[in-house]
Structures are given as C-alpha cells and as structure tokens.
Amino acid sequence: MSTDQDFVDYYETLEASCNASFETIERTFRFLAKRFHPDCSEQGDRLRFTEIVEAYETLRDPEKRAAYDAKFESFKSEQSEIIREAGHASSDTADRHRLLTLFYAQRRRNMNSPGIGVSTLEEMMGLPTEVLDFHIWYFREKGWLNREESGTLSITAAGVDKIESKVEKEEEAAARMRITQSNEAIALP
Template identity: 35%
Template structure:
C-alpha cells in the first residue's frame, strides 16, 4: 500500500540527510527557469526545509537538485518566511516518488557557477589547499560572523566545496569546466577574427548582454567585476578597456567605487534595443558559458 503524504509528514525529520546544498529551479514571470542555491536545514521523505537568500512563492512548482550523488526531484513550495536578516526559510513538499534518492550522479544544473572562481582557487589546486581555503572563507562568510557574514556567499561556497572536495564529483565538474573555458576561448577567437571596428562592436554588445542578463537574473546584485567580465567572455581585460570606456562615456554602464560594473537605465534600454537575448538565453550563453555568439549592435 502506498504511503500517503499525510503519513509521510508524520515521520520524524532527518537533519543529517547529506543534502547540504541544493539548487532550486523555478519559473519566473516570463516563464524562464531561474536557479537559486539553498541550504537544506532538515528533510523527510515528504519534503525539506530550506534556508536561502531569496523568497519563494507559495504553491510555486520547483525542481530540487542536490549537489551530491542524489537524483533530482520535483515538488512545490508550501510555505516561505522572511527571517528579517537577509535570508528566507521555506518548506518544500516533494511530488509523489519525488524525494531525492541515491541513484547515481545528478544531472548537471541548467546553470552552473564557476566553483574555482567562488573559492578563489586555481583549477590545479590540490585537496589540501581546497580544505585550507574553505576553512578561511567559511569563517569569513559564515552567517554567525557579525563583521563579514554573508549567507548567500556562504551557500555558494558550501556548494563549491561539496563538489571540489569530492574526487569523483570534482572530476565530473572539471570536464564541464574545461568545456566552458573552450567555449569562452571560441568567443574570443571569433571576436578577434572579425577585426577592427566590428570586433569592438561585438565586445560592447557582449558586455551589455552580460550586464543585462545579470540585472534580470539577480536584481539585488546586478554588478560584475572586470575580472568576472574577463573570465566570462574569455577576453583579456586589456582588450575590453576600449569597450568599457565607450559604454561608460555613452552613459550605458557605470563603475562603482569598489570596481564593479552595472547597467544604467539607458544601458538597460540600449541592451534591449540592440537585441539582447532573453535573460535565460543570455545567462546560459554568457554568464554560464553556454553556446551563443555576440551580435553587432
């Protein structure tokens, strides 16, 4: 006889499920999938309790992807609470047969962070270095640190560490990471092949697309550093200086005192007029190094 949802709810929660960090995929108002990193605080066969940096809408269908060797699941949000400290707590109810289980490596998320960038590591870093850097950054970003605590950064760090500290998961991630770098190099090669004014137009278009997608995807943190732009486009910063100078001069981009770039209202409008792709396509094609070619504005 199949166990009912009500019976599952009566079972004690498991606070040591192994699902420490997960990706939550949900649809935005335009129907695009957005991925949010969340920390699992407890779980049961029927669902899980999450801590995350953004609110979820009650009743919202979601896809639940653990970072380890557990299979993805589908479900819906049953409650969400603002903790008044920049974080949110939420309860997720799994769909029938939807609780994550041990069934081999989970499929890679539609969007993937650069774990080496998050941990400020070289892809050649050894395991001892990974452990050491994690301890340093975890102390810095842990929410209990009143000086430099940062819950979203801590969740991203935990996700990166869970993968890079596991030899099998790291090997699979490294294969994808190499592919991402190859795609970025291809973008740069195409830009250089165009040559002259055409290449500069492509660079300006690419920067606008990056910042446009970042603004739509993460409105509370819509900025990128020159290092991030450089890595995401696979283009050395010295080749981006003219494009950034032009965009700032036109009032499309502004640079803050801490060196981060963001779109202005005029730049947001220009990105749309220039034919910026939908945010999901831009994120996959630029921020996450998926396929895509920059077009001239």
C-alpha cells in the first residue's frame, strides 16, 4: 500500500463492509479461504488466497485495522473526488470549445500576434490554472495549439479546421431543424 494506485481495498477483498464487526470479518475470511485455498481442486487460486489472507491479517488486528482504516478513508475520499470530477466532462467540453474559439478569434483578429498568454486566458475564462493546463495539454496533444516565440499560445491550422467543422455541423443541424419545422408548418391544416 505504498501509493494510492497500489492501494488494495481489503474490505472488497473479503467481500465485507468497512463497518463489519470482527466476527463478520472472521466468517467471510473462513468462507473465502476455504473456497480459494490452493488445495481446493475446483476453485483453488493461490493469488486470490494470498490476497484474502493479507486482508484478514490486517483487518483482524485492531491496531493494524485502525491504521488501514485511516488510509482507507483517504482512498475513499480520493475516489469520491474522481467521481465528482468525472461529472464535469460535459462542462470541460464546453470550456474547450470556448477556449479554442478564443484562440480562433485572436488568430483572425491579429495574424501578426496570434497568441494569448496563459494569465490572460485565466482571466478571460475564469478557470483555475489546473483546469486550463489540462485543456492546453489536450489541445497540444491534438495538434490544435502551439507556443509562439513570445511564449503565448496560438491556434494551429488543425485547430482552425476543428472549429470550422464544428460550426459547419451546427449550421447543418440548424438548417435541418428549419426544414423540419417548415415541413410541419405546411402539413398543418
């Protein structure tokens, strides 16, 4: 359990609640140990058995369990944060579109100085540095953004193509909707 990535959920391993009593931990351990013991011909699994024993050894000792539970709470808190952040994906998509549109507008407005500084972007977008850094990384990986000699960031031709293709798709969708609406209006008596 050296890092959160290496963290093993012993409660999950023993198929028990984190609020389980010692007796429940003992019962589930015995059941699982018997089931996965390497000598068991049907379901024997040495690796799974070793994990079960390790979980039991930690959770049966009150001191070890208290230390583990502190790490477990930290792990659960981090997992909850990841879940909350995952809910922001649609918001991130909208932010990326707005950001790329800003770069597009700057390039069109001033070809001789097409870049925008990061601090200016933070002010314009109202995004924290960490979020902005994520979007900038994404744009650079996609080839939609590059760094100018002045240190500012500017949209690339691929980025312009991305914006223009999105605008074309939106215009096509709007035209389809207008046609659909006009056909419905004609069909009414």
